[in-house]
Amino acid sequence: MHTDLVAALDIGGTKIAGALVDDGGSLLVRAQRPTPAREGAEAVMGAVDEVLGELTASPLWGRAGFAGIGSAGPVDAAAGTVSPVNVPGWRDFPLVERVHKTTGGLPVALVGDGVAMTAAEHWLGAARGYDNALCLVVSTGVGGGLILGGTLRPGPSGNAGHIGHISVDLDGEPCPCGSRGCVEGIASGPNIARRALEGGWRPGPDGDASAAAVAVAARAGDPVALASYERAAQALAAGIAATATLADLDIAVIGGGVAGAGDVLFAPLRRSLRDYATLSYLRRLTVAPAVMGTDAGLVGAAAAAIALR
């Protein structure tokens, strides 16, 4: 039997998605369950097993040759375990071993969700054709992944490229991670909203106080809303410039809900990048929005499995 399909899993704090993905990146069979994030380890694994059960019941299952998992982090690819911040029941949970068993012994590749998104954008998205890329997810948190020398580089732990928790402000505000001045603490959606509220911005009649609502106000010219996005852009630019300086990058691709703000984010980001990415070898660095959308996690889990096979 020709085993040309990947059994892909995308494990998040709100949903667990699965698919059989072909070698062109098409999702042939899909399944999804809500993540029982407040329940115990076996309840969460039960949801994974249900998703996998739908996939194994498909007549296409026989073509699945290996499995790929992109999971909310941190993950430990070397140990095959995951400890998603938003799924307290899973701490050092042996997900690789469990999926290996449930799938009847398929080889399993595990990476963090930022690395999976990066694999998707490099395979079929905005980073396609670039040999040295950072892809970011800017959302409730800030994650990322790296393509170096044309290849996905998850690092031994599967977490490389985790730009959200590098400090760009060494004396800055404490971060829940224990460090200070992390990119995520300045540039995540909740922090964009918090800063706008602290500056005096108020939500409209619908009460929407999200970063997306701040973006609407910024587009209408609200100076406090604009300033909050500019500060987020500045932190992202400092982090992207640091990564590009260290890793000698061609492109940074930015996805996630906050990237949906469009020019409200990207215009100041491109300006700030000129301030921080100053060395001659960074002249070629470009910035682009992600294009893979909500399926990036599944396509990326498959892409990572293919890349690491």
Add this chain to the structure above:
Amino acid sequence: MHTDLVAALDIGGTKIAGALVDDGGSLLVRAQRPTPAREGAEAVMGAVDEVLGELTASPLWGRAGFAGIGSAGPVDAAAGTVSPVNVPGWRDFPLVERVHKTTGGLPVALVGDGVAMTAAEHWLGAARGYDNALCLVVSTGVGGGLILGGTLRPGPSGNAGHIGHISVDLDGEPCPCGSRGCVEGIASGPNIARRALEGGWRPGPDGDASAAAVAVAARAGDPVALASYERAAQALAAGIAATATLADLDIAVIGGGVAGAGDVLFAPLRRSLRDYATLSYLRRLTVAPAVMGTDAGLVGAAAAAIALR
């Protein structure tokens, strides 16, 4: 003829050194000239040619199979050119082509000096046996290089790992590079000395106001001198933690004159690293002093040529 030797060149702002290096890292023939750094392009190249002339005159020259260059940066490995900040006569100077010709057509590998030092420490020094390493040179400037997945990763430009010009203080002091709050602007030797002087530290009767003299004062308990090293250590820790977070590192190796301060630097550096390198996958990160000494540039140029062959 067995071509087991590398013709290695170490190009700096004060000296140009060359050697024939064997496959165990021994320097069999050496040559050196002062860098005529204030003269024109051809005068500097003349010094390189004199160094190479001594090597080609050696009876061992016939065993030289390729050439490796580590140069003060920035370099452009893709173009084969160098533009050392401290050698104004060389801007986009086609060093690879010129060395290729002078050596009678040897293949030539070019990397930045921080990358060369990294290759040396990974081959024979403190990073030996580590698959994921950052090596730093903390001196008049701050440079570095990366080992990822067991392999030297100079990046397409040959400058990857250049940690001195990542911003760890996005609102910080302007850096000559055009950015703000760069690691080099806080942690280099001249900045350690400047900060001590600004804080009221005064040199002894010999008038030595170098970072090394500040280290002597710190060892004797001078609080201003200690504080200046602690601030340098904090900036290095933030930069190393950022690099480790992004690249999923096992070890950071620190060399250069400032590392000669020993515990005055390393004790606060290890403390600060615990503050900034907080993610679970960084628990394995260790810090060690470099061991390759003044020959690291030549050994590293050879090691880079071997790694990139």
